[in-house]
Amino acid sequence: MYHGWVYDTDGHLRRAPDFGGDEKALCAKTSLFPVQVKTWNGLIFICMSESPPAFEAALGDLPQALDGIDLPGFKFHSMASHELNCNWKTYVENYLEGYHIPVVHPELNKELDMATYQVQPGKQIARHISSTRTDNPVNGGVWVWLWPHAALNIYRNGMNLELVIPTGPETMKLSYAYFFRDLDAAEDNRRTIETSFTITQEDIDICELVQKNLKAGIYDRGVLSPRHEGGVAYFQALISNILQGAP
Numbered sequence: 001m002y003h004g005w006v007y008d009t010d011g012h013l014r015r016a017p018d019f020g021g022d023e024k025a026l027c028a029k030t031s032l033f034p035v036q037v038k039t040w041n042g043l044i045f046i047c048m049s050e051s052p053p054a055f056e057a058a059l060g061d062l063p064q065a066l067d068g069i070d071l072p073g074f075k076f077h078s079m080a081s082h083e084l085n086c087n088w089k090t091y092v093e094n095y096l097e098g099y100h101i102p103v104v105h106p107e108l109n110k111e112l113d114m115a116t117y118q119v120q121p122g123k124q125i126a127r128h129i130s131s132t133r134t135d136n137p138v139n140g141g142v143w144v145w146l147w148p149h150a151a152l153n154i155y156r157n158g159m160n161l162e163l164v165i166p167t168g169p170e171t172m173k174l175s176y177a178y179f180f181r182d183l184d185a186a187e188d189n190r191r192t193i194e195t196s197f198t199i200t201q202e203d204i205d206i207c208e209l210v211q212k213n214l215k216a217g218i219y220d221r222g223v224l225s226p227r228h229e230g231g232v233a234y235f236q237a238l239i240s241n242i243l244q245g246a247p
């Protein structure tokens with residue numbers, strides 16, 4: 001684009017106007033950098049590594065966790081993003097436990113039966129499960145995190161794909177793509193997104209506070225709740241493996 005070069009849809013250079021020399025030979029040896037692309041159940045996965053992990057292994061237990069859910073039946077609605085002043089791992093740890101819900105998310109807490117709330121770690125994933133207290137909850141559903149930085153939050157009539165994107169040691173971006181079964185159900189869909197924004201803001205506030213505490217210089221490590229924080233323990237074990245050079 002910069003100099004008017006034209007590429008095929010497969011990334012090979014087709015034209016390099018006014019480059020000089022043998023344009024045909026240049027095109028024969030030039031292409032965009034290849035990336036690995038795989039699709040599963042309507043989702044597209046891109047890996048920038050030249051030696052990507054085996055796709056099935058990277059998906060881990062995601063297929064089992066989402067068994068019976070018609071993902072391609074969701075239609076794209078909109079995107080939203082949020083900038084956070086915290087490390088991405090601070091946010092993921094928060095995502096991976098429901099222990100904070102009664103304190104941090106009062107409205108969500110009214111809908112969920114916290115006595116049944118569980119986060120179940122599996123291969124490369126952790127799945128949130130909870131019964132609801134109301135018949136028609138906005139928030140009831142299946143929420144699944146996929147190592148290292150993605151989550152699929154599936155509700156009654158909608159879904160959001162959440163990406164946790166590190167932008168610095170103490171900053172990150174949260175990107176949401178919202179999907180719904182029925183794009184014409186505007187009021188329902190608006191309510192779902194509005195609720196999502198409220199919960200996200202509550203999580204942003206607590207994660208930024210946690211980050212301030214981490215920075216205070218006193219905190220070393222805490223204890224994890226055996227009842228609620230198995231997902232956090234699993235995430236920390238995966239991070240530890242990476243830091244120790246495990247493949």
Ligand SMILES: [Fe+2]
Nearest residue numbers: 094104105203
């Ligand atoms: Fe939360």
